[in-house]
Amino acid sequence: MVVTQPSRLLPALLLAGLILAPSPARGTLSLRDETLIKQAVQTMDRDEPGRDKRIFLAVNIRQSRLIAATGGRAAWTEAASPGSLAKIPLVWHLASRGRLDSGYAWRCTGRFFPRGESSGADELIHEDVEDPARGQYYKCSRLKGHGLVSLSEALSVSCNHAFINLHDRLDPSAWRDFCSASGLTGSACLGELGPDPATGTLDIPACPRDRFLMPLGFGLRVTPAGVAAFFTSFFSGGTVRTLAPEGSGQVGIRVGHVPLTPLARSSILQGMRRAVQSGTAKGLGNPGYSLLAKTGSGLVDGEIFRMHGWCVAAHPAESPAVLFVSFVRESYGGGPPLVAIRRVLQELRTSGFR
Numbered sequence: 001m002v003v004t005q006p007s008r009l010l011p012a013l014l015l016a017g018l019i020l021a022p023s024p025a026r027g028t029l030s031l032r033d034e035t036l037i038k039q040a041v042q043t044m045d046r047d048e049p050g051r052d053k054r055i056f057l058a059v060n061i062r063q064s065r066l067i068a069a070t071g072g073r074a075a076w077t078e079a080a081s082p083g084s085l086a087k088i089p090l091v092w093h094l095a096s097r098g099r100l101d102s103g104y105a106w107r108c109t110g111r112f113f114p115r116g117e118s119s120g121a122d123e124l125i126h127e128d129v130e131d132p133a134r135g136q137y138y139k140c141s142r143l144k145g146h147g148l149v150s151l152s153e154a155l156s157v158s159c160n161h162a163f164i165n166l167h168d169r170l171d172p173s174a175w176r177d178f179c180s181a182s183g184l185t186g187s188a189c190l191g192e193l194g195p196d197p198a199t200g201t202l203d204i205p206a207c208p209r210d211r212f213l214m215p216l217g218f219g220l221r222v223t224p225a226g227v228a229a230f231f232t233s234f235f236s237g238g239t240v241r242t243l244a245p246e247g248s249g250q251v252g253i254r255v256g257h258v259p260l261t262p263l264a265r266s267s268i269l270q271g272m273r274r275a276v277q278s279g280t281a282k283g284l285g286n287p288g289y290s291l292l293a294k295t296g297s298g299l300v301d302g303e304i305f306r307m308h309g310w311c312v313a314a315h316p317a318e319s320p321a322v323l324f325v326s327f328v329r330e331s332y333g334g335g336p337p338l339v340a341i342r343r344v345l346q347e348l349r350t351s352g353f354r
């Protein structure tokens with residue numbers, strides 16, 4: 001038996017560690033990382049219930065390339081309402097147009113009266129009411145209200161009223177152009193994934209209700225791959241690229257650029273960070289990773305109570321390298337879509353991914 005002195009062994013071990021475990025530059029993923037992510041997504045998809053309702057994408061942000069995808073072609077051919085995910089492009093869009101500043105705050109009482117309060121009895125408005133009257137109100141996700149919220153707090157707790165209040169700052173055609181140019185609804189980013197990618201759509205408001213609820217994603221329909229392209233654009237400083245297919249080894253090709261102001265960037269990053277720490281995505285917290293996330297629940301077309309659920313997460317929070325987009329039909333953002341991401345993160349931790 002050969003006994004090596006610890007003092008001689010230690011430098012050798014350190015050197016071996018350096019050689020065996022090359023540390024990639026911040027924000028980049030090694031081939032091994034991608035393999036672990038793909039395996040984690042496959043395990044999640046095999047074990048978690050509701051596979052037939054789920055579309056799950058993992059993206060290498062730096063390369064703008066899919067690492068793993070479940071749910072087949074529907075990822076780029078099936079469009080649904082993004083619900084509160086739309087608040088992220090909304091903040092980017094309005095801040096970049098100088099229509100939103102860092103001091104924006106809203107005092108949420110739980111009730112938003114689009115036509116003002118009346119002296120009579122108040123009445124709740126359902127989403128099928130096309131022209132709200134004085135004295136009628138929308139309720140926020142927290143019935144008692146969120147109190148005074150900053151922009152990033154409003155994003156993290158998904159205070160709908162802080163965003164409905166921005167409805168008159170939003171020009172529908174400029175909003176539609178932004179959604180297309182940023183990759184959210186444009187098909188330019190999706191052409192490499194397969195034939196006939198669906199463009200997302202934005203309906204121009206047909207009634208006062210559509211106008212009031214537009215900041216909440218009303219009238220908007222997006223594909224999971226469009227959402228992936230959009231967040232890849234955001235984490236790439238506004239550079240919009242194609243999404244290269246899974247296993248292609250290709251890098252996404254630049255198709256445009258959307259200016260991203262420091263205010264928009266920092267508000268969104270802070271909002272997504274807080275969502276994990278104490279907001280709507282806190283169910284993702286503490287899996288051992290620093291994350292950014294946002295949930296969303298969008299109405300099923302033509303319905304007022306049934307929803308499709310979304311959850312988006314990026315890791316690491318300081319310099320995102322991997323993006324997860326999780327969509328589950330007939331669910332809600334903080335439920336099955338979030339659970340799918342949490343399961344992938346648990347699998348990654350078990351596999352030694354850092």
Ligand SMILES: [Zn+2]
Binds near residue numbers: 110
């Ligand atoms: Zn609120």
